[in-house]
Amino acid sequence: MARHLIRIALILALVAGCSAKQPAAATAPPFNATDVMFLQMGLAQIAEGDQVAALAAERAGDGRIRAIATELRGQWHDESGTMQRWLLGWQQPLAADPSAGVHAGHGALHALRAADIQDLRSASGPAFDRTAVSLLLGNLANCLETSRMEESGGAYPPTKSLAATATQRRQGQMQRLLRLAATQ
Amino acid sequence: MRRRFILPALTVAAITASLLVAVAPASAHGYISSPPSRQANCASGAVAGCGDIIYEPQSVEAPKGSKLCNGGGSRFAVLNDTSKAWPYAGVGKTVTFNWIITARHATTTWEYFIGNTLLASFNDNGAQPGATKQHTVSMGSFTGRQTILARWNIADTANAFYSCVDVNIGGGSTTPPTTPPTTTPTTAPTTAPTTNPPTTTPTGTWRAGTAYKVGDVVTYNGVSYRCRQAHTAIAGWEPPNVPALWLAI
Numbered sequence: 001m002a003r004h005l006i007r008i009a010l011i012l013a014l015v016a017g018c019s020a021k022q023p024a025a026a027t028a029p030p031f032n033a034t035d036v037m038f039l040q041m042g043l044a045q046i047a048e049g050d051q052v053a054a055l056a057a058e059r060a061g062d063g064r065i066r067a068i069a070t071e072l073r074g075q076w077h078d079e080s081g082t083m084q085r086w087l088l089g090w091q092q093p094l095a096a097d098p099s100a101g102v103h104a105g106h107g108a109l110h111a112l113r114a115a116d117i118q119d120l121r122s123a124s125g126p127a128f129d130r131t132a133v134s135l136l137l138g139n140l141a142n143c144l145e146t147s148r149m150e151e152s153g154g155a156y157p158p159t160k161s162l163a164a165t166a167t168q169r170r171q172g173q174m175q176r177l178l179r180l181a182a183t184q
Numbered sequence: 185m186r187r188r189f190i191l192p193a194l195t196v197a198a199i200t201a202s203l204l205v206a207v208a209p210a211s212a213h214g215y216i217s218s219p220p221s222r223q224a225n226c227a228s229g230a231v232a233g234c235g236d237i238i239y240e241p242q243s244v245e246a247p248k249g250s251k252l253c254n255g256g257g258s259r260f261a262v263l264n265d266t267s268k269a270w271p272y273a274g275v276g277k278t279v280t281f282n283w284i285i286t287a288r289h290a291t292t293t294w295e296y297f298i299g300n301t302l303l304a305s306f307n308d309n310g311a312q313p314g315a316t317k318q319h320t321v322s323m324g325s326f327t328g329r330q331t332i333l334a335r336w337n338i339a340d341t342a343n344a345f346y347s348c349v350d351v352n353i354g355g356g357s358t359t360p361p362t363t364p365p366t367t368t369p370t371t372a373p374t375t376a377p378t379t380n381p382p383t384t385t386p387t388g389t390w391r392a393g394t395a396y397k398v399g400d401v402v403t404y405n406g407v408s409y410r411c412r413q414a415h416t417a418i419a420g421w422e423p424p425n426v427p428a429l430w431l432a433i
Contacts, residue, residue: 112315113315116314119314119315130282131316134217134284134316135315137284138242138284138286141240141284144240145240148239167239171238175227178217178224178227178228179230181217181220181282182218182220182230182273
């Protein structure tokens with residue numbers, strides 16, 4: 001019985017898959033290369049930034065830094081879920097093939113290394129706060145570059161809309177961090 | 185049915201091919217955050233009307249050797265605008281400069297100038313910088329308000345990254361502490377004129393020690409300014425220095 005049910009479910013899924021795919025067969029995909037690049041780079045940048053934000057949210061002496069880091073983590077959590085869902089739906093890898101060279105010259109990926117996170121982890125007091133703000137500012141600048149690239153070059157409207165939201169959020173957070181940095 | 189399995193492969197091929205010609209983001213790299221450079225003051229909102237630099241303060245890249253704050257390129261010329269009210273950061277005789285690095289280029293030198301005087305040069309011998317970078321530089325015999333030009337010279341390109349930092353050596357900051365920057369929205373200029381016609385209520389020449397209220401109009405060096413938020417003026421908060429407090433009209 002169970003096997004029979006599974007078979008029916010498989011057939012239904014295949015039929016549904018076929019009918020859903022038919023329109024796509026006639027037209028170009030709704031997304032373009034920039035959409036894919038934004039999602040892949042965005043996910044990598046979020047993964048990097050979140051390592052810094054996690055430490056900053058917990059250990060920064062300045063409550064304003066903790067607040068920004070906590071806010072970032074919450075927004076990134078939601079944004080990255082959506083970004084992964086789109087890539088999976090489009091049958092695209094979640095990360096770009098590093099050997100493909102498509103990101104060559106950007107230098108914006110993998111800007112942070114394990115040693116940087118370790119440096120932050122071992123810092124304390126004002127040095128911790130200053131390092132956390134510097135690393136977050138560097139990361140947010142890279143996030144802004146990719147979201148602005150998507151706003152101008154993407155094709156899929158919901159992805160462009162997410163990029164616009166990300167640009168607005170990251171710019172506001174960058175403003176707040178720069179005001180903190182100016183007095184550090 | 186068979187086509188179903190071919191399509192994704194075709195799509196992937198098309199995407200891969202088009203990735204090679206995809207829109208590339210502006211290349212990014214670094215700037216000084218503390219004391220705030222001009223691009224940092226733009227990006228933080230402390231100085232308004234800067235244009236696109238607010239999104240990419242790290243992108244002031246131009247051929248090596250320039251003495252201009254924007255490196256002499258056509259982009260970001262606003263950074264060279266001496267009529268703009270750049271705040272001066274109060275500093276001591278030595279200053280620690282803090283860089284935000286967004287891409288780690290192999291580096292020849294980091295140079296710091298006031299005018300034609302080289303204050304300091306740090307030779308990295310082609311090494312890549314860390315994720316953050318700090319230099320402590322003596323201001324030598326310079327005092328008062330100065331503009332420091334910092335150049336990050338890249339080892340494997342013909343370019344450098346430029347940051348200008350306005351400082352008041354041995355003096356106080358001209359930027360009011362913390363509250364005015366939070367209220368420097370760019371909307372203020374559009375709303376103020378409707379409520380305060382520019383031609384009315386001049387209250388004379390700007391003077392330290394005077395309590396000003398919103399809408400007061402003063403003149404300073406022949407230019408009229410309208411007060412954007414109530415405050416008591418002090419030396420260093422001259423209208424052209426503090427756009428958060430005074431709007432040129």
